[in-house]
Amino acid sequence: MSDKPVHLEDRTSEGARLFSPTAARNCGPIADIIAPQIKPGQCVLEIASGTGQQAMAIIDKALDIYWQPSDPDAASRASVKTYIEAAPLRLLDPLNIDVTQPNWWAALPRTYDHMFCANMIHIAPAAALHGLAKGAGELLPPGGNIWLYGPFLFGDDSAQSNLTFNDRLKQRDPAWGVRELDFVKPIFANAGLDCDRVTAMPANNHIICLKKP
């Protein structure tokens, strides 16, 4: 990981637990969409868990699933760990996964039915998107989904707020940027995943469901 910030918002903390105001707003709507799609007993690998708020919201709504959080940022992993007591055995110990590392998927402790990644691909170089897609192609079983949540561009139909956010990101780092959905889809297609569903979410965000046939 570089020494660049891992988020661009004012977070607060209580002990190791970090609080993201954005995640507080989006975790409920995300859980409403994702939780019903996970079958009892299934395990989801989350990439870039951040504070852990979204993981907790989803497993609070799907009481019979397992959740494997991960983040390359140690403070984020420490924050996620503060939730383990609230969901013992179902919320697994967070892993240190950086999807730009070669073959990052090769040494994981178990298999996963689905994957989830929120707000990472715009605040990381495109190599992270490529690594995420490659890993999803390697890890997911037939019928497995990876859900991407966050802002996306839709060509001429892009939301102005996302175009403005894109400019702000690029000022920070020219390798960052809100991704065009038409840029993202072929990268996953090359890894063997089809775009199954695009769901509009509050504040011009979307959930993109990519499925292994």
Ligand SMILES: C[S@@+](CC[C@H](N)C(=O)[O-])C[C@H]1O[C@@H](n2cnc3c(N)ncnc32)[C@H](O)[C@@H]1O
């Ligand atoms: C804006 S935060 C989003 C956190 C959380 N998913 C959310 O939506 O609140 C971006 C996260 O991506 C993680 N990240 C950045 N580069 C990464 C990489 N190469 N592999 C995995 N995670 C990465 C950061 O550590 C950070 O936790």
